[in-house]
Every structure is written in structure tokens, then in C-alpha cells.
Amino acid sequence: xxxxxxxxxxxxxxxxxxxxxxxxxxxxxxxxxxxxxxxxxxxxxxxxxxxxxxxxxxxxxxxxxxxxxxxxxxxxxxxxxxxxxxxxxxxxxxxxxxxxxxxxxxxxxxxxxxxxxxxxxxxxxxxxxxxxxxxxxxxxxxxxxx
Ligand SMILES: [Zn+2]
Numbered sequence: 769x770x771x772x773x774x775x776x777x778x779x780x781x782x783x784x785x786x787x788x789x790x791x792x793x794x795x796x797x798x799x800x801x802x803x804x805x806x807x808x809x810x811x812x813x814x815x816x817x818x819x820x821x822x823x824x825x826x827x828x829x830x831x832x833x834x835x836x837x838x839x840x841x842x843x844x845x846x847x848x849x850x851x852x853x854x855x856x857x858x859x860x861x862x863x864x865x866x867x868x869x870x871x872x873x874x875x876x877x878x879x880x881x882x883x884x885x886x887x888x889x890x891x892x893x894x895x896x897x898x899x900x901x902x903x904x905x906x907x908x909x910x911x912x913x914x
Pocket of ligand 1: 799801802803884885886
């Protein structure tokens with residue numbers, strides 16, 4: 769992935785980022801995301817310039833954000849948010865580094881383990897926010913910690 773990205777949480781080190789893309793989850797699904805441990809309330813920042821495509825409350829993900837890049841090639845998914853940034857709305861443009869929400873445990877995250885569940889999807893031609901080909905964020909994130 770050759771993109772101009774920044775970390776979704778400022779000051780992360782490699783230890784905070786868990787290589788869990790291939791782990792199994794309930795219902796025979798794969799995790800297909802990276803979990804980033806951080807204290808509850810830690811600000812979460814947009815990783816690239818783009819648009820807030822969808823704000824969605826899901827049973828597993830809790831409070832979630834789907835951000836598209838400007839061209840609609842990639843979708844960045846942020847889940848288990850404690851709350852959204854004030855004024856965050858669907859269709860809103862964001863810049864890399866803008867705070868979009870705060871780390872929490874909504875959805876199926878363990879209450880004692882606040883974390884950001886982060887994934888990257890390559891969007892298809894239909895640009896559906898709920899569909900895309902998952903890309904492992906772990907190597908992308910680790911590279912950004914250096
Ligand atoms: Zn996760």
C-alpha cells in the first residue's frame with residue numbers, strides 16, 4: 769500500500785499493535801483487523817485524508833466509523849469507540865490527523881480491555897462501505913511506528 773497514512777493513535781509503539789488478522793472469531797469468521805490497545809478515551813485520528821462515509825452502530829463493532837479515502841479506493845474501519853468526536857457526521861471531509869472518536873469498549877470488546885479495532889478494506893467498483901477486500905493493517909501500522 770503506497771499511501772500517505774498516519775497512525776490512528778498518536779505515539780503508538782509496535783508493542784501496542786497486535787498481529788491478529790488471521791485469528792479466528794465467533795461464527796467461523798476471521799478477525800481480519802488489527803487491535804490496538806489504548807486507555808479508554810484516547811483520541812482516535814483519521815489515518816488519511818478522506819470522508820466519513822458511514823457512522824454505524826453494530827452488535828460486534830459497537831460504535832464504528834467507516835472512512836473512505838478521497839478517491840474511494842480504500843475504506844478505513846474504526847470500531848469499539850467510546851464516543852464520536854463532537855460534530856462528526858456522515859459525508860464530512862476529514863484530514864489525516866483529525867480526531868474522529870475516542871477509544872472504548874462498545875460492541876463485543878471486553879470491558880477491561882479498551883482497544884481500537886482497525887481494519888482496511890479495498891473497495892470494489894460499487895464502493896459499498898459494508899463490502900470490500902480486507903487488507904492486513906498490521907505491517908502498515910508497524911511501518912508507521914518507525
Ligand atoms: Zn478486533
